[in-house]
Amino acid sequence: MKPVLQVLNLLVTYYTDAGRAKALDDVSLTLNAGEKLGLVGESGSGKSTMALAMMRMIKPPGRIEGGQVIVDGTELTKLSDEEMLKARLSKIAYIPQGAMNSLNPVLRIGRQMVDAIKAHDDEASRRTIEERCMEALESVDLKRSVFKMYPHELSGGMKQRVCIAIGILLNPKVIIADEPTSALDVVTQRQVMETIDRVQEQLGAAVILIGHDMGLMAQFVDKVAVMYAGRLAEVSIVRDMFTDPKHPYAQALIRSLPSLENKGVFQGIPGLAPSLLRIPSGCAFHPRCPYRMDVCTTVRPELETLSNGRQVACHLYTEGLTDAGANGIQERHQSVYARPAVKDIDNRT
């Protein structure tokens, strides 16, 4: 299948007072039409930067310093600023994180939708534009009357639906949803996710779902990409990721999830997420990794495709180890993780 989204070696740096922060460090990603990818990671791992970079919305002191974003054959990173304005929403759309405040409080919903269409198509008549807005509202299960309402008259879930309706107004090829359910209650969360699911199927668009709710991810996405310190650690289809994670960080992440079987025992990940100003040398995860090797502290692992098609950036799988060997190591790891964290440190020092 022809990929609808290609991200190649994307590099984003923030220039802060305290120094240079590499928010995205050589990230590559490919997505086919109709595919749904979940992007997970701790706060500050670069998920949102990734979304902003794809929209070319990185603001100073941040800068896209290299790499390409190609949507449906168009290289966004080569477009002029004017052309990029047109590409937003029509090629690649963004559904915002803080839906509660994402709508302008002093304008009616309709006006905000019409604005969006008019910015891309100044020839359409007022009636056709309005009709398109109404249809978009209906496709996210909102009444046509919402068109004439103000944001404060809507509930949180309705506002989020309006944002989705705006996102699909121009039939984009790629939809990025940045934690679209973070401020909503569980029932509304599910309804909103189902809405995204349905409109995505109708449009046949690729969806990137950003978030840290792994449970939600497991239900809605096809593939999961795990980010750590501005780099991709692992990309796998959702079943593999949850049953057999490869990267030690992904393993720790999955293990930290509560499940029906292991009630009460929660495994945190020892250590703190690194500051982007001081990313550890070699593999960024090595200070927290239970099976750090010498090579991990010096050589940065690349995202390699394993024989079974999964992508992992870890020396455990590249330094001449076979899949079987890696699995063997993994069993050992599980016993390492089973010990209390403090002892864990003692063993290593």
Added chain:
Amino acid sequence: MSIKKVLQRLGFLLLVIWAASTITFFIPRLSSRNPIRERFAELARTGGFSPADLEIIIAAYSAKFGIDRPLLEQYASYMGSIARFDLGISLHKYPKTVWELIMEALPWTIGLLLVTTILSFVIGNLLGAVAAWPRSPGWLRAFATPFVLLQGVPPVLLGVLLLFFIGFRLKLLPLGGAYSIGRVPQWDWPSFLDLLKHQILPAVSLIFGSMGAWVLSMRGMGVTIQGEDYVNFAEHKGLSGYTIFKDYYLRNALLPQVTGFALALGTVFTSAIVAEQIFSLPGVGSVLNDAIRANDFMVIYGIVLFITITVASLMVLVELIYPLLDPRIRH
């Protein structure tokens, strides 16, 4: 907005007027000065009545102004007179009433204030909004900085400096007054131009003196609004910079400024009063200045009360208009 809310605000206005009247009634009575005695003592020095005559005249006037009655009775009749817009009689320009003096001077003050207040609000807010907008050209953003620095400088001081450089050194504009000395004002062009020439420096100093505060607060507000999700989402929608600036950014950033405008009205009047003094302009301020110089208490209290009531009423008016601008308050 409901009728109840409107009535509530009007009730509040009455409360403010009551408080201001009470303050202007009681504070003077706390001091030991007897304005009428002072006034006639002054007249006696210049005019020369005998002290005996003086006592009789003072007694007569005290009775007329009601100063010899019990305090509470005085208070009641004072409040009554305010309700009738009766602010008393000038001691210095007797028999003119305070109300007459104010009405004669008011057009001058309103003319100057209306123009300068509106201009400084509009220019200041636009400049502040542009200064905070990250995509404005650098020179425009730098342009705002000097005005921010003016923020702490009272218009009066600006007036003194302008008088020195433009009036005194360059001799471009007159040093004060409403007309050139010797001109008899008429309803013709030369008179009008002459009048305009005399208003330029006061207007410029009032505009620039009060603009800085708007630039500064709008710039701060602008930075906040820029961080709002809806401005961000508007960019994600691919809207043009102009649309985002006008409808998403400026419109929202202006809302608190309107409230700020209402709160600044007191300062606006104060600045105008002091500016009229520095530029020797006719107006309510110069009437107040004359009154201070002549110890004409009735006029001082009358003007203070008049301006307070005006400012409070305008504030309530702005508050009543505000819901038209912000749909969130309408319901």
Added chain:
Amino acid sequence: MATIAFPQPEVRQPSRATLVLRYLRRNKSLSVGLLILLFLVAFTVIGLLTINPKEAYPLAVRAKQPPSVTYPFGTDFFGRNLYAAMVIGMWQTALIGVLAGGLGTLIGVVLGFTSAYFGGILDATVKGICQILTPIPIFLIQVVIAGSIDRRSVTIYTMALIVVLLAWMGPTLVIRSQVLSMKERQFVSVAKLSGVGDMGIIFGEILPNLLPFIAASFVTQVFVSVYASFYLAVVGLGPLREPLLGNIIWGAQLQGAFFNGWWWWPITPAVAMVLILGSLALVNMGLDELANPRVRRSE
């Protein structure tokens, strides 16, 4: 916690002084404001050591002399050496500012604190009074008060009192809202639950956190007080005998200084006042930026 065990890449932590300097370089309004203030203080202190204070009052020197070596700022119509008058005037302005500003802040802290902390009728009263007084132009009330006092008995101290009489509202409201929000925060609830008394919470928990706001309030109040006393003096309600900067301008205006060509008379106090108020405003802006980094400008 576990990361401690691992060697972190070496990072040099700059010293405190370097950090302060670095911050000042970025916060331009704070540093420029402080610099001007420092200059003004130096001017006043050196001036106080070198002038003859008597020359700041009428009939001390030859009148109406333009600036010269003997009289760097000239002399005025009343025979005051304007240099001496400026030094004394600056000192008096500072005195009024600090006295009234300090007193206003103190009243504000106490009132705002008690009303927010204990709530109830006290809070309702304080809030109500502030609400009713807000629409009344403070300057005009000060005019009424100053106008009712016998002009000859007005001193620098009565001036400060007149100013402070209505200048407590600002800090009261600021402190009140801060305490209200702090009361709800967790560290206070924790202290309450662990049995710390009211006094302990006020002095041990809330007050230390309020200090930055009190400092900012103080600078604002000094600014407001200097501003207000200047306005009162300019319209002729100041202590007429004293060479307060506003008084000098008032006198110059009364005698038509510009019309008569004595330009130096109003100019020097005006420039001095611009510097004083300007620097206070800059410091104020700078502190605002320090306390509220969101306002910080993207450069």
